[in-house]
Amino acid sequence: MRLDELARQIGATVAGDGAIEIKDVAPLEDAEAGSISFLANAKYQKQLETTSASAVIAQPNIESMRVAIVKAKDPYFAFAQAIVLLRGHRKHGFTGVHPKAHVDPSAKIGEGTVVYPGAFIGRDAKIGRDCIIYPNVAIYEECLVGDRVIIHSNTSIGVDGFGFAFNGGVHHKIPQIGNVVIEDDVEVGANCTIARAALASTIIGAGTKIDAQVMIAHNCKVGKGCIIVAQVGLAGSVTLGDYVTLAGQVGVAGHLKIGDRATIAAKTGVMTDIEPGSTMMGIPAMEAKDARRVYAAFMKLPELVQRVRELEQGMANLEDSGDTPIA
């Protein structure tokens, strides 16, 4: 594809020779002639002097004598589009349900959806159009999956929530008779677990993206457009608003509400409701600006102990010297 045509299709402009032919995408350091690359951050700008790429997508203020610059207001988005143009999305090599998948006869699979070998789709489950269900995904009965949903390998959807009534020394299983509803345009990473609701539905809102090894317990309601990074755990009945970001290894205790557009830093332990728009971090979760001061002080605790020890010594000296005249 000619560079100027590529730029046009991704809403960018070319500074340099727009007539060159672009054949592939590659990272700056590995790119060969004929490739387009991407400058993620102006601080890596000196790589423009060594890359063999023929063109680089970058912020509009970036200049180069060596290589054509494709100037885009949002270079990362422009680069994503360029990859799609040059490489397309994954080719599956088969259409529909692979014969080595197991789909219950009562389940419904939408047009354009592919179901990989080893995937299991249970009774009365419904999968929308143009979904990708990767190998060995298990979707239990009655779960509902919207359109254009991607679920990566070895993920479990609709497994029983963890509910037991303790009586007479025995944990009695509470049948989990709800389901999971995954709305349109959700992506769920590999090795995740989303448990079905006890009675109603565990819900993953439209456009939410979930990384690998995430655990979402029964009765959770996840809003739209959320980003949930790897190894996050939501306990039962947690509610996330829209566009919430949970970084890696966050844990959220049961029945809590996290407001729209809140951001929770990695490893945070959320033990209270979180206001919309907040940025939280720490164990337990604190407002980020407070947490930064708390952790800065935490890392200097031995020094603080020493200062207190010196104060105690100083105080003892003063009290002694105060006592002396009286004696």
Place this chain on the structure above:
Amino acid sequence: MRLDELARQIGATVAGDGAIEIKDVAPLEDAEAGSISFLANAKYQKQLETTSASAVIAQPNIESMRVAIVKAKDPYFAFAQAIVLLRGHRKHGFTGVHPKAHVDPSAKIGEGTVVYPGAFIGRDAKIGRDCIIYPNVAIYEECLVGDRVIIHSNTSIGVDGFGFAFNGGVHHKIPQIGNVVIEDDVEVGANCTIARAALASTIIGAGTKIDAQVMIAHNCKVGKGCIIVAQVGLAGSVTLGDYVTLAGQVGVAGHLKIGDRATIAAKTGVMTDIEPGSTMMGIPAMEAKDARRVYAAFMKLPELVQRVRELEQGMANLEDSGDTPIA
């Protein structure tokens, strides 16, 4: 089922019209006429004024003019029984080993056990009666599973423990020749890993319930009736007593012993043995009453630093004023 008959079968009594017909269970907010619901907590009592449920299982002291109250000493357990009565347990749609499962010819599968598509059961493994082995569970050779055990999808049982002898710059694999023994009435959630012992058995005691994404390393001995919440990790050779509760994302270091009925709060890092009956929290694990004071002080650390700074200033002033007269 008539309400009074349902109440009788779950050991509860009806305040209101026992002759009404109950057709289903539902949460208070979604229930329709003919449904029975459940009041989990007296603080949600005002929902009794708006629910469309025909009956509600609740503590004996709860009253309502609108809806029949099914009074039970342990309402949660009564509700669990009501769900079983009205909905039954999951219907599998097949019996025994599904043809798309893989069971080694030497493995033994008990009567009434169902093995879902994609499950793998290795050489000389034994699965007891009335178990459910969900899709894509892998049970390696020689593992022993008791009766009425449930194992959810994509869980791995009996994989090699993580044991290597480092010699000459190489991590040499130590063959893991033990197995996993899962006793009766255990439930293991989805995407869990339970590693086989190096030489003897990793043991999961009877009636223990394990949530999703839990890692239990080789040689662990988990007692009876334990509750292990999602994303917990037990390092090698950990021993849990009976009725231990580990909340989400807890980590326990190798070779430690946690006593009977101990409770460990979410995200706790256990680095020492834990006494029976203790409640522990924090990183590192502390007695809960201590931990609450430690974390309260932690969150006010910047304030404490400021107080120390003011003390230092006060001390400097006093020392100055103390010096002056002498000078």
Place this chain on the structure above:
Amino acid sequence: MRLDELARQIGATVAGDGAIEIKDVAPLEDAEAGSISFLANAKYQKQLETTSASAVIAQPNIESMRVAIVKAKDPYFAFAQAIVLLRGHRKHGFTGVHPKAHVDPSAKIGEGTVVYPGAFIGRDAKIGRDCIIYPNVAIYEECLVGDRVIIHSNTSIGVDGFGFAFNGGVHHKIPQIGNVVIEDDVEVGANCTIARAALASTIIGAGTKIDAQVMIAHNCKVGKGCIIVAQVGLAGSVTLGDYVTLAGQVGVAGHLKIGDRATIAAKTGVMTDIEPGSTMMGIPAMEAKDARRVYAAFMKLPELVQRVRELEQGMANLEDSGDTPIA
């Protein structure tokens, strides 16, 4: 096998009767006559007085009147070799690709490699010689796996990295067109996820051993001979040097570098680059010697608060007494 012959083969010497026949290996407490066992630590030495084992592999300075001691400079490594001699490695019961596995016709599988039922190997993937791919492992297209690699059940290799460009209120998927390269002699535990690179390769260096439920995000470069314990999470583009050890539940933030032979304690949150050879612990990661002092002070925080309170009281008294004379 005669004990003296076994000792010879594992590079050890026998103190006691080398002519006895050894039939099996077992832990000290369960061993029967004819078994060889292993004394991991001199502090368990009194078990030598009660074990029924016929021989015990131990440090050269260990003595016993009851049982033959097989003296080895590195007893753990010697024991590992003894297990291999007496038990061999796992027998698979089949050779090559099991008919219930799914291997794309374009994928290449080396000689001596076994692929278990339910495993999925995608287009143009290459698996080397003498590998073991356990049940329900998914290896996406174009991933490269070296020789003698072991991958345990339900692990996902080459799934899409978690990359989205946010534009117009939508998270747009960035096609992940790189792959995963796993070098020779790597072992990957069960239920792990290793994401393919966005453009180039996510790399796991030769001889690295990965425990269960580990998440390695796109573009990571893991060095040679590393030990990565269960439930660790590496965010995108993390670089580990050689012989790095990450203990359980460690999290490493994106784009960081951890130097050769660094050791990171369990549950640590790594938020900065780590120097080669460092030992780090804590959230956030600190040098272990500093972290020990910080956490010791942390656990005594309520006491420190009390000391500050007493200082404030002492100060108030002194200031009062100081004021009085002036008045």
